[in-house]
Amino acid sequence: MIAVITGDIVNSRTEIASKWQPALKSVLNQYGKEPKHWEIYRGDSFQLRLKPGIALMAATHIKSTIRQIPGLDVRMAIGIGTIDAEAKKVTEVTGSAFIRSGSRFDELGKQMLVIDTGQADLNDTLNLMISLALLTINSWSETVAMTITTSIENPQKNQSELAAILKKTQSSISEALKRGGYDEIKKLNKYYQSKIGQL
Template sequence: MNKMVAIITGDIVSSRTLKPAVWLKHLKEGLQMFGNSPLNWELYRGDSFQLKTTAEDALLHAVLLKTWIKQLKEIDVRLSIGIGEQTFEGTKITEGNGTAFELSGEGFDALDKKNLTINTANKSLNDTFRVMTDLALLIMDKWTDKSAEIIFLKLKNPELNQTQIAEKLNKKQSTISEALKRGGFDEIDQFINYYNQTMKQYVATSS
């Protein structure tokens, strides 16, 4: 059986309000956190992209990417996570195929005005994730550029306490505390951990 992977298909929202040179550079820097282009990620159609990651870390990586993108005021990102097999791996991620690619693409086409979806071959699991992502988006879509910066740093460096984050960003500790609370960091972190544990079980029982 082929290994389970996650394919994240995404695009930039409201990219016309910023010059492409600005948000495109920012997007590329964000994607480079997860590997090299074009094997691990690739841009296509101007403001769209695909990213390959592990099934277990897909939600963490999606939220990290969202917090990175939202550090530019005028833009957001839509993301469709597809969990499944990769039956063919080319020299570019966009040449690959398998259920992970199919589920990611189908989920992306069905996004409409939503900014995040998670799809597996298990309908019951998808229904659970849909409720959780809808609730999480009520918080995440409202992140400001400042709160996104703080939440990004905390997610990427969970070992840092609020005082250390404050020192890195040259802000008061109270500002960090308020931003994490207002941005629902603890709740989003719980969602990521739940997803991670659930996906470990899903991958184990699917192999």
């Protein structure tokens, strides 16, 4: 069982690739190696394969990274399933995880993040929860996005330590995490992990 995230950068044509591509590569590199685990293709699209349990937080991590760049955002679809055959490049691998991720991505519309676990009832529940979370996530400022990225990348550090990294006060870190709904995102992720663990 694996997870596949298929995504693309929203408004990428308004910025030169050198503005956002290094940031995207940097975050994808934290989840695997190119091109076996991730690839950027067609200019502004990407695919990442990873363990199912970390897929939702990885998508949040990608989102918070890209939202630090003014005017840009990212749309993603997470597919959970199996692999039929391995390949040297992630974009050449086949299996239900890739089919679910790709077909959900093609149907995204205005929704910025969806998931397909292969189970309709679970999909409905998780996608409703994700759509509610997106009401907050889609309005992250660059400061909130940066604070959440730093928190995701340093899960063992407390707010004072995060403040030292970002050269900010502890109270401003606390406020940014609260505005970004980070506690609620972690609760959503815990619920997601418990359900994915049962598949």
